[in-house]
């Protein structure tokens with residue numbers, strides 16, 4: 167679990183994060199959404215310790231990040247997996263070398279132990295016949311699987327994903343979303359995803375926070391976002407006719423379901 171308490175971050179006297187508080191629970195896919203410039207990346211980087219916040223506290227399972235010693239901070243970093251935008255694989259390395267990289271960097275495991283673990287995660291993310299290939303020789307979807315495998319190879323407690331769907335076709339994007347969600351549940355990871363993808367919001371948004379001008383303007387889950395009347399959320403999420411139609415259709419179905427349930431209860 168990551169607890170965020172009243173985080174403020176400024177650049178040159180201008181506040182970009184204006185007192186954000188939230189809780190990212192363990193075993194859940196937590197999504198950060200908001201317009202361009204709303205502060206999502208700065209927030210993610212602040213959580214990762216790349217930006218130092220001006221005030222407030224970030225607690226990783228009770229550990230206040232800013233109060234940790236250098237060694238404790240380094241140890242905490244080894245508990246974090248990261249899926250970067252565009253995958254960020256090493257072009258000159260094979261798939262298995264890419265995945266093995268964090269284990270070679272941050273652990274003292276033997277080569278045999280490393281390869282055992284690498285093959286375990288390769289199986290888990292269903293990368294078939296790709297071990298010896300270079301990133302340029304596999305599809306974008308496969309590259310994302312490699313990025314996910316590399317992020318989880320060291321058994322992270324926390325998984326950060328920056329736009330994990332960017333550049334993927336809609337079908338592959340959903341497959342990758344589902345894979346991240348399955349892994350989150352299976353291994354009890356606290357997963358935080360920065361996304362622009364409204365399919366992801368509706369599909370895997372177990373806890374969604376909506377940022378507006380550096381303020382947490384709304385939070386809820388994928389069901390609540392369908393029914394919210396928060397004007398800022400509605401304006402942002404349902405800005406396209408297509409999503410408006412999807413919203414109306416789901417609301418209509420939900421109403422019908424509720425009516426049916428009430429009727430059934432009356433008859434019982």
Ligand SMILES: Nc1ncnc2c1ncn2[C@@H]1O[C@H](COP(=O)(O)OP(=O)(O)OP(=O)(O)O)[C@@H](O)[C@H]1O
Pocket residue numbers: 177182200201202203204205206207208209
């Ligand atoms: N290093 C920096 N120095 C000064 N200002 C910055 C810095 N990084 C971000 N900002 C400013 O902070 C604000 C929020 O930027 P941020 O990148 O977090 O937005 P975002 O919501 O991630 O946008 P996008 O969806 O386009 O990536 C912007 O006004 C940006 O110009």
